Amino acid sequence: MRILLINPNTTASVTETAAAHVRRLIPAEIVPATGRFGARYIASRAAAAIAGHAALDALAAHVAGCDAVYLACFGDPGLLALKEVSPVPVVGMAEGALHLACTRGRRIGIVTGGVLWKPMLTEFVAMLGLTERLAGIRTVAPTGGEIARDPDAALDRLGKACRDCAEIDGADVVVLGGAALAGLAERVQPQVPVPVICSVEAGARAVIAAAGLAAGRPAAPAVESVGLSEELAGLLGR
Amino acid sequence: MRILLINPNTTASVTETAAAHVRRLIPAEIVPATGRFGARYIASRAAAAIAGHAALDALAAHVAGCDAVYLACFGDPGLLALKEVSPVPVVGMAEGALHLACTRGRRIGIVTGGVLWKPMLTEFVAMLGLTERLAGIRTVAPTGGEIARDPDAALDRLGKACRDCAEIDGADVVVLGGAALAGLAERVQPQVPVPVICSVEAGARAVIAAAGLAAGRPAAPAVESVGLSEELAGLLGR
Amino acid sequence: MRILLINPNTTASVTETAAAHVRRLIPAEIVPATGRFGARYIASRAAAAIAGHAALDALAAHVAGCDAVYLACFGDPGLLALKEVSPVPVVGMAEGALHLACTRGRRIGIVTGGVLWKPMLTEFVAMLGLTERLAGIRTVAPTGGEIARDPDAALDRLGKACRDCAEIDGADVVVLGGAALAGLAERVQPQVPVPVICSVEAGARAVIAAAGLAAGRPAAPAVESVGLSEELAGLLGR
Amino acid sequence: MRILLINPNTTASVTETAAAHVRRLIPAEIVPATGRFGARYIASRAAAAIAGHAALDALAAHVAGCDAVYLACFGDPGLLALKEVSPVPVVGMAEGALHLACTRGRRIGIVTGGVLWKPMLTEFVAMLGLTERLAGIRTVAPTGGEIARDPDAALDRLGKACRDCAEIDGADVVVLGGAALAGLAERVQPQVPVPVICSVEAGARAVIAAAGLAAGRPAAPAVESVGLSEELAGLLGR
Amino acid sequence: MRILLINPNTTASVTETAAAHVRRLIPAEIVPATGRFGARYIASRAAAAIAGHAALDALAAHVAGCDAVYLACFGDPGLLALKEVSPVPVVGMAEGALHLACTRGRRIGIVTGGVLWKPMLTEFVAMLGLTERLAGIRTVAPTGGEIARDPDAALDRLGKACRDCAEIDGADVVVLGGAALAGLAERVQPQVPVPVICSVEAGARAVIAAAGLAAGRPAAPAVESVGLSEELAGLLGR
């Protein structure tokens, strides 16, 4: 199986971290792609809105020959737009990790980096229809980008946030979200009394599970466009 | 009062139609802006995702000197992202029209062009928290773009959809949504037993009402970016 | 434009305060009306139930010649009943202020005087369908009536309540509710890190915005009655 | 046990019908009271708003010496206001009948007379928090008042509405609502494949069940008033 | 009236406590039945799942000649299954007590023994559709079984939990839940500022209220089974 892993921010080292983590866990070929334009790290609604465009742009450029697409940014910018135009199944990191987490606990906690993600993820969980399963969302001050540059400095803050999800919010499973946090779940786990799930791994497992099922996608109407990459214009104009 | 009217699709004639309609109704200076890139008409999630970026791009280029921003696309692509970074109040066409419609009826119907808008608007209404007020959403097959090119051909279909909102869905007010449908509400009204509201007008009235109140906006963290317009990069990096 | 401003409690000085505040802000003729019977200040469900009748009674007596009705009591007693029988648009103070506040922030806080208002407003917000937008409702011990008599004594308590809405409840905009609190928002604002909206002003702006749209009202069936004012009996019996 | 049965409309014959029906079924002394002012029959929001005042007025006049209050109008105008000031338990006809119906079926249908009741009851059910249990509300054109004057003429229409609740809406129990419809449930039952509950009887059974439990009521703050009956002013001013 | 009181756990002394408490309050013949298999006390989902089977088994064995069934375990294991196959009305202890409590207060608190009951009751309340009425659920560490063996030791903890429901969660009525807690409500009441309702008594009152109404039950299809008691196999195979 060949999976297109799209990191819709513009920092290639985050793409590589996530792809390497997935390659260690999943028996599939991983094709990494990084956003061509937009914020270095996505930590605001404006950056996420631009990233939705960048993710479409990346999908149009690289999807040929792939069996599935892994939108590997926790918060899944442009998720439904990608599903609309993609010729193969698309699963988002937060989407996949949260649905899988639901089979491991009744009430899900989410911990990630960047304080603006809390309202954005609250709405994302509502869009998935999973609000009732949500125990709470806790963010730590450093963004994913800052955590990626110095993970050790963030471990205690992440551990405390996960613990508070369990002990204060009542979560019985916690998703540690973010491509930049790949692999930190197992390091944080000893500080937390409930299972901590790595969003990069869980999302990848959900991609594998979903990709195997029979495909099918809504047919979006063709539309003319201007100022887009040739591939994206082609995808919209089909 | 000086209002930046952003049409985030790339068809300048739609911008002019909406701006002209607003100028007739509202005693304010209207500064029109059209998306620099993206679909000619927005009638799918992919087009809307790109339009969110285009709307940010337009705001960054033209907001200086304006007192408020009117995001004049029914469906409001990028609405919360624009509110996040704008130095002045931003109101979306669907947002403003729907909140105003709530004061005129208990249960709101929505009619617009383009069949893919139904699920998109269903989620948009949920994001506004107004689902309980929604009687139903009905779309007609021609998109806003097609209706703009030949409004007469669409009048009966729009009238029937509005009537069905009232008689089948139980709406006691109907919003006729879409920049390309500016001015059609009064032409459709004779066919419909409940008030039909023009989204372009109602949204503009909501901009005026909201703009007068004391301002305030969340401070988004500065973030470095690549590949964006200079103005948009500046807005994100502040 | 000629607006009937109904204060459904029986304290004429509150009516005058609200009318004067609106006249300063809104270019419209204001026709003030005070409830003929009921509680001096509305701070309980029983007082509000009686005020619904008093508001209908005032509308029947004074609506002739007006273009719109402003039900100027935060909590809007009798709102839907007035809309049902009024020949012109009716907007309530809480209704209008809350819908307008929704365009200025994602999560709305409400602060008012009188501890019994909290459950009453909780249900009112649910009736508007805006529960999901509500960050929290906080009341201070003095009722609107007591605050009207000595506003300076209440400023700090109101400021603290608004601040708690922002800092504890997560509101990004706060509505300071109550006819008796007209004009206090700007005095409280310096103590609060998010915008504070004056319900009297915001409600009035919503009246103006709504009144301009094409009218339409449900036709209530005529019903015979006893023991009511001649005008109200006439309105019901039409 | 002595129960104050308040009919908040102004038609004494409806009070007598309901009281007689209750007396046949319930071993308690029934003290009937009719509204002093307001509509002859309650079939609109305006009439219901006035009836809330009239019900308070009746409670103030007659509650002395009673053990419980039965607000015997399906739709329960003023219910929470009465609970707020009453020295003894208050149960509304719709409130009691619906909660009892919930123990007899998963999904509840409601049938009553007067087309404007549908939105009013929809909101009432939401206020009770029972929306999820509601299969549907169906109204017949004649109002309760008209049905009371000629019940035979309405039986088939009521039967059809109850049947549609079961067969189309999926109700597994139907509440036939309205003081004026006392006793019609057993006459309609043969036409309906699921149990039909008489709201007058079910509400009365709920009064008995609730009245026996230990009392307790919220303490409303005293408030001065004008233009009310001496007893009601006394109740508010305590 | 003859009521089958089913205690679906396997501790006969709890059955006797509940039956004796009901006999003191309700003028009906009480036929007690205890689960033939399963946990001594029900304080987990596994024990509750087994108890659903045991309750069906008891109903099949003892319902003949009874007019109604009282499923006397707070949490009502198997409630809808019993309603499905029973020839007479079935009311659960939590079901009946909570619906009755709704007529006594707007927001209901629940206090019971056994920490695992909190998520179970949260879901049960949701299944009843009463989530919006719920102020909070608080459990004390000893299970119902432990409280039954030494009620005096638990009084202060129960009192504190009820008080917290009122003062922190905002409950205006509290249900003290559990067959093993029969009669403790009146002993806890002096410590609590809002009414405390005994679930055993309130449930029994709801059984009486519901049993008097006309019956009717869904017809479950007959199904062959193995390994069940002869009576239960007969009930399923009818």
Add this chain to the structure above:
Amino acid sequence: MRILLINPNTTASVTETAAAHVRRLIPAEIVPATGRFGARYIASRAAAAIAGHAALDALAAHVAGCDAVYLACFGDPGLLALKEVSPVPVVGMAEGALHLACTRGRRIGIVTGGVLWKPMLTEFVAMLGLTERLAGIRTVAPTGGEIARDPDAALDRLGKACRDCAEIDGADVVVLGGAALAGLAERVQPQVPVPVICSVEAGARAVIAAAGLAAGRPAAPAVESVGLSEELAGLLGR
């Protein structure tokens, strides 16, 4: 990986059908287990309540040496109870299939055999918190057991139900639910315009995805019991 596949009804041939289907698709060792007691097919709440006990009984008897448990009955009787006491992850067939389906479509349709399953599955979907994602549930008259005995006879009815889910209810993916329907999805697919998912396969894929993640389970308190199998008593009493 060694997976315990529990069929909680008492028909061993259904267990074998499901196990064989899973073995063809999933590279894992499947240990099949059939309920020791209860209904031959589960098509009512009573049968499902007994099956919850039977599933616990089977888990206690056979879980030793397994890495995960697949509760292979669509409707997942006893799901949360099994999760509570199991030493390894447990995923239910409906749980797993529905969460996976959510990544393939916005609105999920469900088709299964046995008319009583509709309300049961409606509540199950609500318990999962996925109600908002549900387009509709349609059942065909033959039960799973009857379909298993003669699948060809049911294909057209199943196809029509799936088609109605898509065309009338608006589903963009349909789950064909039931152990007895293993393998029918691909045969039904040609009649349906949206993807049809086999619940047996999808559930198994979800088991694999979930089982790989780090484990963790709530610790249920030990409880004494009577009349249960030695293994189940041991599991509860640990």
